Amino acid sequence: MHLIDVQTGLLADNDAIAAENRAMLATRGIYALNVMSAPGAGKTSLLERLLPLLATRWRVAVIEGDIVGSADAERLAKLGLPVEQINTGGACHLDARMVHHGVHDVVHGPSDVLVFENVGNLVCPAEFDLGEDDAVMLLSVTEGHDKPKKYPLMFRRAGLLVLNKMDLLAMTDFDVEVAVAAARDVHPGIAVIRTSCRTGEGIAEVAAWVERRIAAKRGRPAPPSPKAG
């Protein structure tokens, strides 16, 4: 009971800061995307493929969350985008407070799109709103089609489910139909796109989904942004 009270307080505190983050981003019309998955599902690999497509139209910034180290931030910085690394220490997720300063910097910079790459974890990241517009989750087919039943909150939170590592599908007993049915059982409206970050399959579809979401947020058909530089 004590633990639950602490947890409830932390989440209420988080939601208040997330609301501040969201309001700051709204003042500049910046679209924010929270990318989540289990460790090793391919978040950074997806972003290496996806962000160059988005960057043809939008100025993209990244806030990168990891327990320790900066390996993923270094990979994404090679794309020529601004990347801020957050080390969460013991914490198994990003929270609204951790990203607050980064959001502030992005709001006062030249960006149109902000991507949070969350800590690899299917549980806690789903509980902590960062102030994003949309959440995307990756499920790699090597993880098994039982995951929506085992980690339902994550699938409920995400607007888009990316089924990644499709190039390995034939080597696994992953059943795409079972996985999609299970995901839609917990979240009927979830969009699903199949990708392979090795072959490039589906990446353009993910970019198109994000473009539609940006257009919906801005209330008009995805206009080109005046890119800096």
Added chain:
Amino acid sequence: MHLIDVQTGLLADNDAIAAENRAMLATRGIYALNVMSAPGAGKTSLLERLLPLLATRWRVAVIEGDIVGSADAERLAKLGLPVEQINTGGACHLDARMVHHGVHDVVHGPSDVLVFENVGNLVCPAEFDLGEDDAVMLLSVTEGHDKPKKYPLMFRRAGLLVLNKMDLLAMTDFDVEVAVAAARDVHPGIAVIRTSCRTGEGIAEVAAWVERRIAAKRGRPAPPSPKAG
């Protein structure tokens, strides 16, 4: 600072209960193993292969941790072993309090070996001692060889690293030597065994590792236990 104080208090509380669990198990000479990994790395599949080998000599019981549901417990119950399911609700790990009643039941039953299958997560399970003798972690080769650098505490906690899904190795860019070197960088003494739960590769080696650990705990060369029934 507030958050850190709460966390420190919770962990101290956990360690006290874990010590009770460990003392209870010691009164009966029961060996306990805590099995951890990211979601979908193959914990249940490994146990489906491993526990029948251990069960030829020992009476094995399982405490199964999941956020929701009982799919994994049902898989393991088919082995004819006693399995207790714990649903952690929002919590992304087992803790010593959650398993305390289950440990009590096992201590008052006929078991020689107790296996905890933890929640799929590379972060928090490593922080919560359950009272086990040894921790094993699975890393599937589809997750990437960068994981020891990104989740060091888990690799530091585990006495054995199981590199699973070796049947998929050729389809990935996973470098076994890089992964093992990175794991030994954070934990020089960690044992490493390569497995495939599809082909059966390495499972006998894992069983032999567990047998050696049981023998070490009991202070004599792994004697057969009088099996019930």
